[in-house]
Amino acid sequence: xxxxxxxxxxxxxxxxxxxxxxxxxxxxxxxxxVSEDTIKSLEQGRTWCSEKTLSQxxxxxxxxxxKLFVPVGESFKxxxxxxxxxxxxxxxxxxxxxxxxxxxxx
Numbered sequence: 864x865x866x867x868x869x870x871x872x873x874x875x876x877x878x879x880x881x882x883x884x885x886x887x888x889x890x891x892x893x894x895x896x897v898s899e900d901t902i903k904s905l906e907q908g909r910t911w912c913s914e915k916t917l918s919q920x921x922x923x924x925x926x927x928x929x930k931l932f933v934p935v936g937e938s939f940k941x942x943x944x945x946x947x948x949x950x951x952x953x954x955x956x957x958x959x960x961x962x963x964x965x966x967x968x969x
Contacts, residue, residue, distance in 0.1 A: 864948050867908075869932065874908040876931045880924050881906075894923035 881891050881902075888906070892899040897916055904910040905920075912920070921928045932949065 870911060871908040872934070873931050874906045876933075877902070877920065878906040880926060880930065884924060891920070891923055895919040
C-alpha cells in the first residue's frame with residue numbers, strides 16, 4: 864500500500880465516519896477546531912494533515928485514530944496483507960518513537 868492509497872483511505876474513512884455521525888463537513892470542522900477546507904481537502908484525498916489536526920478530528924469524531932486507517936468493511940482475518948502492512952507501519956512508528964525517547968537519556 865503506497866502513501867497515496869493511505870491518504871485516500873484516510874479521507875474516505877473520515878467521510879464515512881462523519882456521515883455515520885450525521886455531521887456536515889462544517890460541523891466536524893467546528894467540533895475539531897479546524898477549517899472546513901481542511902476537512903474537504905482530507906476527505907478528497909488532496910492533502911495530509913499534522914498529527915495535531917488528526918488528533919483534533921479523532922477527538923471530534925470520538926474515535927481512536929486507528930479507525931481512520933483500517934479498511935472499512937473488511938475483516939482482518941480475510942485480508943492478511945493489510946494486517947501485515949498495518950502491523951509493520953505501527954512497529955516502525957513505535958521503533959522511531961522509542962529511539963527518540965532513549966536519545967533523551969543519553
